[in-house]
Amino acid sequence: MILIKCPYCGERDQSEFANGGEAHVIRPKNPESLSDKDWGEYVFYRNNPKGIFYERWVHTHGCKKWFNAVRNTSTDQILKVYKVNEKRPDLSEFQNTLKSPSGEPSVGSGNFAVKK
Amino acid sequence: MISLDVKKKYSIASIVKNSFSNNENWGKMWRNPNPKKHYDVIIVGGGGHGLGTAYYLAKHHGIKNIAVIEKGWLGSGNTGRNTTIIRSNYLWDESAYLYDHAVKLWENLSEDLNYNMMFSQRGVLNLAHNEHDIKEIKRRVSANRLNGLDTMWLDKNEVKDLVPIMNTDNLRYPVLGAAYQPRGGVARHDAVAWGYAMRADELGVDIIQNCEVKGIKTDNYKVEGVETTKGFIKSSKIGVVASGHTSVLAATAGVRLPLQSRPLQALVSEPIKPVINTVVMSNAVHAYVSQSDKGELVIGAGTDGYNSFTQRGGYDVIEETVRAIVELYPIFGKMKMLRQWGGIVDICPDASPIISKCDVEGLYFNCGWGTGGFKATPGSANVFAHTIAKDEPHKINAPFALSRFSDGRLIDEHGAAAVAH
Secondary structure, three states, rough: OOOOEEEOOOOEEHHHOEEEOOOOOOOOOOHHHHHHHHHHHHHHHOOOOOOOOEEEOOOOOOOOOEEEEEEEEEOOOOEEEEEEOOOOOOOHHHOOOOOOOOOOOOOOOOOOOOOO | HHHHHHHHOHHHHHHHHHOOOOOOOOOOOOOOOOOOOEEOOOEOOOOHHHHHHHHHHHHHHHOEEEEEEEOOOOOOHHHHHOOOOEEEOOOOHHHHHHHHHHHHHHHHHHHHHOOOOOOOHHHHHEEOOOOHHHHHHHHHHHHHHHOOOOOOOEEEEHHHHHHHOOOOOOOOOOOOOOEEEEEEEEHHHHHHHHHHHHHHHHOOOEEOOOOEEEEEEEEOOOOEEEOOOOEEEEEOOOOEOHHHHHHHHHOOOOEEEEEEEEEEEEEEEEEOOOOOOOOEEOOOOEEEEEEEEOOOEEEEEEEEEOOOOOOOOOHHHHHHHHHHHHHOOOOOOOOOOOEEEEEEEOOOOOOOOOOEOOOOEOOOEEOOOOOHHHHHHHHHHHHHHHHHHOOOOOOOOOOHHOOOOHHHOOOOOOOOOOOOO
8 A cells, every 4th residue: 555645635545646647758749750669668568677666646636737756676665756747856866676577575565476 | 107107106005005005105296406506597486387398398309407496385476375276268270270280289288298287178268248258258259260269259048048047137247258268177286286396397397386486597698597585596598487477587697577566355155056067257357266186166366456465465355256147157156165265466568478688698587477477377378498409499489578568569369358457
C-alpha cells in the first residue's frame, strides 16, 4: 500500500489514484514520416526500470487532476511529486538503492529468495 | 539409454528400497557446480520455462554445454508463485496452437521426466456475468472448437451442477453461463521446476543457483557473455527467461522490450475438506479459485495498477478479489486466509508472450507471459529451445516475434487472459 501526496489534495491512499504509466513521453511531431518501427516504438514501448521511474498519476476518486511523480520501483518509495507544468526533476537528484540492474534493495523488497 | 536410467530413479522398487533407510539416502536431485568459463548456451532464469528450455536443448537438440543461471533458488520466482492453472482456451489460432502444444506436453510430462507433476485435469470454467460476457465467451468457445480444442458452453444450471456451492443468482452480477475446458486443470508448480532441473542435470546441464546476472555483454550487436556475481561467463547464445526482470536485463544489452513489470498477487486459505473440484475463474468480477490437494483454496488476485518490482502488491487488490469470492461463494465467508504473496509479471501490450530473436545476434527472449505463463511452461520451453538451437523460431512461436510491435500483427488475448491487464 502506498500513500501518495496529491499536489492538490494532500496525502491519500493509492487506491484513490490511477496510474498513467511513464511520464514525459512525447508524441512524435511528424507521424507521417516515421517508419513502422519508430511508430511502434512510440505506441508500444515504455521504459520499465527497476529503480528511479518517472510516472503519471491521476487522482480519480478525488480532484481528478493529473500530476507526475518520481518513484523507486524497487522499493515503491515515492521520491518526488510535481505538477504537470513543473520541470522534470533531474535523475541526479535521486539515489538509486540498487547495486546491480536486477538486484534487490536491502529495504523495501519482498523477494526473500534473494534479499540478504 | 537415458530413459532406462531415468526409470531407475523413481519407481515402486526405489520407494521400498529407500523406506528401509528412513528416506535419508535419496541423494541430491542435481549437482551444484561452479560455473565454467564458457558455455554453448546460457539460460538466464531458473524457473520452469528456463529449466525446461535447457532440458529440451539437451534432449532434442543435442547441445550439452548449457548453463542455467538463477538469481535465487530454482522456482523462487513466478514458477513458485502462480496459482498453477493450466488451460489452452485462447481466442486466436496462434495462441491456441501455442497453449495447446503446452497442454499436450503436460499430459505426458510426468512420464517424460519420471517425476510426478501431480497434473490433474479437473477442468476450467470461465464464467459469464452479463450479455457481453456471453457473446465474448461463446465466440471464444466457437473459435476454440474450430482449433480442435475441447471447450464447450455451459448454461447456468450446468455450471451449478459442476460447482454446487456457487451462488449463481443472488448477487450483483449473476452467473449466466460459462466456458468449460475439461482438459484444463492444475499441476504442482515446484515439481515442474524440479523435474526439469533433475533431468536437465542428468543430461549435463549446469544449474547455477544464487548467482545473479548483472548484465549481458555485447559487442557490435553480438552477444559475448554474461557478467554475474560469480564472474564473467562467455557464451555466444543467451536465452533470457527472467519474467519481470527480463526488460531490466535486456536494457543492459541495449535492447528495449515492450514490457511493463507489475506485482501479481495470490493467496491461499486454511485447508478444508474438498468443496470445489474444478477451477473457476471470472474475469468480470475478478474471482478466481481452485482447491489444492492439501485442501487450501488457491485464489488468484489481480495486478497492481502501477509498475513495481517489490514482490508484494497492494492490499486493495486482494480486498477486491476476496469481496468477489465471498459473493460468488457465500460458504467461504468466514474462512481465514493463511498467506499472501506477490510475483513480478512482465506484461505485454497485447497480453501475449514474446518468444523471439532480437537485433542482437545470439540473444533470445522468452518473456511477456504477463499473468498467465505457468500453463505454457512445457510448450514455451519446447519452442524456445528450438528457437535457440536453430536460430529461427519454431512455426508455433513464429507469430510471437518482437516484430509484431512494428508490423502490427498483434495477438490480442486480453479477453482470454484470466487477469485483466
